[in-house]
Amino acid sequence: MRKLFIPIVVVAAAMFAWAPVGIARVPFESTMLLVQKIFYFHFATWMAVTAAVIVCGVSSAIYLFKGTPAADHYAVASAELTAIFCTFGLFSGSLWGRKAWGVWWQWDARLTMAFLLEMVFLGYLLVRKYGGPGSEKLAAAMGIFGAATAPFIYKSVDWWRTIHPQTSVMKTLGSQFPAAWNLVWFCSAAFLLLFVVLLSARVRLEELRAQMDRAYLAAEE
Amino acid sequence: MIRRIGFLFSAGGAMLFTAATGFAQSQPAQDGFVPVTGVPASEQIPAAPLVVAVYAFFLLLMMFYLWTIWRRIARVEADMRALEHRQGSASRER
Secondary structure (H helix, E strand, O other), rough: OHHHHHHHHHHHHHHHHHHHHHHHOOOOOOOOOOHHHHHHHHHHHHHHHHHHHHHHHHHHHHHHOOOOOHHHHHHHHHHHHHHHHHHHHHHHHHHHHHHHHHOOOOOHHHHHHHHHHHOOOHHHHHHHHHHOOOOOHHHHHHHHHHHHHHHHHHHHHOOOOOOOOOOHHHHHHHHHHHHHHHHHHHHHHHHHHHHHHHHHHHHHHHHHHHHHHHHHHHHHH | OHHHHHHHHHHHHHHHHHHHHHHHHHHHOOOOOOOOOOOOHHOOOHHHHHHHHHHHHEEEEEEEHHHHHHHHHHHHHHHHHHHHHHHHHHHHHH
8 A cells, every 4th residue: 555655645646636627628517507517526535425425334343343453454544534525525515505505504304414424423523632541442333433424424415305406417417418427437536546645645644643652662661 | 026936946846746647657666576587697796706705615625624634644653653752752761
C-alpha cells in the first residue's frame, strides 16, 4: 500500500485538476441549468461516504470480534472521513436545494437520515476522544450500527415520498445525458482515490500513536 | 383670503379624487393571493454564487483536513523524538 501511495496521490491530483474543466465543459441540464453542476461533486462525495462507512463497519466488526489493532486504526480513520465527506455532502446538497427547491433544508426522509448518519459518526469520534479506556469497543459497536444505516439511507428515496430525486435518476442518466453520466463516474473515481489517500494518511497517524504508546509503556517498565 | 383657502382645498381634493379613481381603474382590487407560473428573472436566486460556494468549500475543507492530519502527525513525531531523547539521556546517566 505504501508503494502505491505516491502514484495514487499523483493520479488523484491530476483527476481533481481536470474535474473543474470537465464540469465547465459538460452541457447544462435543461431544467436546473447552472446549479445542476453541483451534482458532479455532490454525488461523488456520497460515493466516498459509502466507501468510508463500509470500511468503518467492516473494520469495527473485525476489531470487536477479533481484537486486531490494525482494524481499529482503519475504523477510526474511516469514521473521521465519513464525518468529513458527510459534512460536504450535506453542505453541497443544501446549496443545491436552495436553488432547486427554494429551501436550504427539508426534514424529509433522505435528508434527515443523512443528517443522522453524520451525528452517529460525530458521536463515534466524541466517544473515541473522551470515552476513556475501553472506548474503542464501544465506538466499534457504534461504527457497525452506523454502517448498518447506509442501505436504509440509499433506499429511503424509493420507500418514502421525499423531495430528493429517486435512485432511478442514475439508472436513466446514462441513456438521457451520457456526458453527465461519464463525468459523474469520473468525479466519483477521483473522490474514491482521495478517500484512499486520506485514509492512508489517517491510518499512518494511528500507527504512529500506537507506536508512541508502546514506547511510553516500554520506557515506564 | 377665505375664498383662496377654499379654492386650494377644493383643487387639492379634486386632484386626489382623480388620482385615486385613476389608480383604481388601472389596478383592480386583488382578493387574496393569486398564483402565477414562472418567476421574473429579477426575482430568481442566482445559481453561480451557490456553485462557486460549493466548490470553494470543498477545497477549503480538504486543505483544512490535510493540515490537521499533518499537524497531528508532526506532534506525535515530536513527542517520539522527545521520548527518545529522554531515554538516551537517562541511559547515559546510569
